Amino acid sequence: MNRSSQGIGHVFRCQHCAVRNLAVCGAMSDQQLRRLNEIAHLRKYAVGQTIMSHEEPVTFFANIISGAIKLTKTTADGRQQIVGLLFPPDFLGRAFRRNNPYFAEAASDVELCIFPNEAFERLVEAYPELKQRLFERTLDELDAARDWMLLLGRKTAAEKVASFLLLLARRSLITGCSSGGDAVGIEFNLSIKRADMADYLGLTVETVSRQLTRLKIAGIVKINGTRRIKVPVIRALADAAGQEMSD
């Protein structure tokens, strides 16, 4: 089965939601949360599945419960760029926009908390706090996009890869409870494949792979298998992300 869908209701309560206080729902009262709960349902997508497409109308908004979603844009001749990479507790959807210029695909297996269009938009109009929260999310996304513009336009391949790992490392500190301070270092999973990293960084898979081994050889990261990353000293990674690496 590729896609599963289930109501939330008794099965799932926002109060127990893993991403509740980080997500857009964070600002809402219990009363409002109950309303939100009523219109929501869970849905799973397998890696590679299309979640939204610019070719068909978007019918829902969603909170990401687990997994990663990539938003992409593509040139006429097929070159692809990831313009947004969404992790829990990010929000998927464009309030106040009928069109959707992006293509959203599951970059890993994904669980979403789905809100159907009309019902959600009624809630947005009813609850200014929710609207405000969406606004702030959009501002965050804008800041992130502009950070990435600096990376895409001006950073070297080595800096790009380091920056991406740094992004994941920092993110893992926020989302998962941190396993300790700087002493232990940070460990996390690369939830996406090399090809996606390349599309996010404006590189090729080969270059990504080479830069990863360079970082490994330099001792800045340890790589277990292909997906498990450990960063002993965040500071070293941050240096590699910001300026030219000394060979």
Place this chain on the structure above:
Amino acid sequence: MNRSSQGIGHVFRCQHCAVRNLAVCGAMSDQQLRRLNEIAHLRKYAVGQTIMSHEEPVTFFANIISGAIKLTKTTADGRQQIVGLLFPPDFLGRAFRRNNPYFAEAASDVELCIFPNEAFERLVEAYPELKQRLFERTLDELDAARDWMLLLGRKTAAEKVASFLLLLARRSLITGCSSGGDAVGIEFNLSIKRADMADYLGLTVETVSRQLTRLKIAGIVKINGTRRIKVPVIRALADAAGQEMSD
């Protein structure tokens, strides 16, 4: 004199403002416009002047009346990327954000319609339409930033320069009353210098210059002096930019 400042009041009325119905003010009633008018004043900046900096708190919002403003980010070792290029009737400022991670500089001589922080934010809270308008602006900026990510990450130098000219060409159709249909072609001024184009496109000035002459030789654009551009056939420029017209 580097900076001039004057009240608006009798001198300047929103009703006569060149950018009024395109700007954020467009959604507002006469009554609301009067309130906005009361808190606004004009200010001019010469090319090269700093308008906002991440080093000092931002004290105002502004509509751009004329000229161009570049928002930039810079790496530790001085590489610069323009992450936003603002023309009339764009809006400058970050509602609901105390910090300002960008550096805003006049890319040409600029006229701004300034709204002091507190007064403007009171109006935003009082007039939901205004807040809504700001939200939509932010969504537009996000879309623009993501378009640019595709350009920065995946387009060739030739496509980048063509895309930029196309952007200006389309913009000139919206802002200035178009001088005619496709028959005549489009003519406009490059309001910024080559170095700024390079910083916007993630290139060097030399590459920008070379690609411009390539476009000139190919007959896709005519260049008069260094700043005056004429595009006989938009379609040809769009092809060179590597995108379909419809978008």
Place this chain on the structure above:
DNA sequence: CGACATGTTGAACCTCATCAACCGACGTGG
């Protein structure tokens, strides 16, 4: 185990950055 996707490594090539010289426009001071 076999098959297919994912990831790594090597070698040749090419686009674009770098360095340098030059041009024209402009403003300033002698």
Place this chain on the structure above:
DNA sequence: CCACGTCGGTTGATGAGGTTCAACATGTCG
């Protein structure tokens, strides 16, 4: 008025960083 420096822009020569193409290695899942 011209000499001079500065700034913006163009053009040329050269080389490095990253892509491309190809082969191989490692997973991963039936």
